[in-house]
Amino acid sequence: MKTLSRILTRLGRGTIFLARTLAAIPQLFVRFGLVTKQLHSVGVHTLIIIIVAGLFVGMVLALQLHYTLTTFGAEDTLGLLVDLALVRELGPVVAALLFAGRAGSALTAEIGLMKATEQLSGLEMMAVDPIERIIAPRFFAGFLALPLLAAIFSAVGILGGYMVGVDLLGVDAGAFWSQIQDKVDFYDDVLNGIIKSIVFGFIVSWIAVFEGYDCVPTSEGVARATTRTVVNSSLAVLGMDFVLTAIMFN
């Protein structure tokens, strides 16, 4: 009972916090430099891990699927399967998990440390709202970055699948692309995947900035909050993925 009321209190606090953050976003368009700076730390720093991971996931998918498909003589559909798996599922989800581990934890730690070193209080006493100045740009940058990162993950993954499938395993290049262009639907598959990554970007960024803002301002508190960000946002992404998949592709 006590745990439940604590969880609900936190949820309520998180929602009010989110509302204040969202209310501060319109002002960011006037001072987009703040967002650019955060896009650099959230997006650019995550780019390398996303590209490397995407490449390997695509290559492994091609290897595994090729093994199964040859038993049916259906190697020509390799590109199609790699593309669908990446665009609909792995791109948004794996990119979101990597993003939570790389960028989300960094956001929480940064904001938590700013709280622990009284920087957030200091801003308040300078009559600057930390939610407007610190939280909103970080949230918005995370929200913008993840869909781009997920798209990069999928695109690189497809190229990885092409390298293994066509160059290494000898699948016909024409069949690889024609199957994809024939059967992968832009609206049903690609656009739904992008919508997924937009939702994940929202959730992960929200959890990351909230955990930082709400942490106990000690070194232990910041460490705990960082762990919670990775665990909670990973679980939220996987849970939300199930819900979205059920709605989109039933």
Place this chain on the structure above:
Amino acid sequence: MSETLIKIRNLHFSRDHLKIFDGVNMDIRAGSITAVMGPSGTGKTTLLKLIGGQLTPDEGEVIVDGQKVHQLNRAELYQLRKKMGMLFQSGALLTDLNVFDNIAFPLREHTNLSPSLIRSMVLLKLQAVGLSGAHQLMPSELSGGMARRVALARALALDPMMIMYDEPFTGQDPISLGVLVKLIQDTNQALGLTSILVSHDVEETMSIADDVIILSDGKVVVEGSREEIERSGSAYVRQFVHGEADGPVPFHYPGEAIDELLLKAAK
């Protein structure tokens, strides 16, 4: 007697069922340096946060410059805060900005001054705290004392009417301590600021304070001008000013007596 800038009436505040203030009243004269002293854990920092409107009291009111702080809306509160400077214990400089940008920060946020004007204002403030040569350093490159001086320059950037110092002397070497004491006194006199100084470094604090308030157990136990305090025969003052281990503020944390605890352990 000059007019009162800050009035605190019947202030009650508790955190996690722990009573921190239990009916505190105080008046702080405009233009004075008022020292708020007391043992650790008596909520001195909390008091500053209540004055700044970062915390809300359970009961009672804080009136700053004629405005009831906790009845203001956000815009009015922010307007009032522009007239309040606060120096945090750690300095609270923004770690991703260098010294220059930290001091320019409130000017850039709240004014539309031209970059060249901001530049000269920042350099003047830095000159006042003796650090104009350090304007390109990052906060991580500063010593604790330098960080506090930079934070003071930042707090002064908007020319506030008052400034609150949260434990400015803690953990300083004698030289930077002397510098800080001098700076606090000089800024107070030169700019006509009202200063509230929260500290338990008795000697330094007593050397510059006009008025002294001693808190204990959530109440004001002693208040008066420095001369009155120094002459006072109050047991609290004696214990606090002379740093005696035991007295009205007990050496032992309240709890069961040691013989009972030992007896229990033996059983």
Place this chain on the structure above:
Amino acid sequence: MFKSIELSVGVFVGIGLAALFMLAMQASNLASLNNDGSYEITARFDNIGGLKVRSAVKVSGVKVGEVSAIDYDTEMFEAVVTMQVDDQYQQFPRDTIASIFTSGLLGEQYVSLEPGGDEKLLGNQSEIRHTQSAMVLEQLIGQFIFNQGSDKKDDNSPF
């Protein structure tokens, strides 16, 4: 230093948009979709088998359009299939036959149009009169067994 942050963010956003563009144009059917010029024809079938919305409409194996809607007419007890055919293929005679075929043994089903000889052409919103339903595998097998049985009976006929 600030300029280089802007540059690297610009590179990041550029790569991201390029990836989105690749997913749209190279890795999906967006490039081959042209919804701007098409006209609608309908056809009624007793049985559409596994035909779905977005299934292909083909003539001589060339894709000319796709199925946009499948409804059931509760008065005539027939399936009504609505197809969008690209504007560039407008020369279908009125007596064109629409059949539902399967590509390969286990492949997906599509609508095949076989042009007839009528001089009048199918226009927008017109209906194809001649249709041939989908072959359902179980029915085929059933018919085959039934025919085998009756053939044997004929062979052993004493007459």
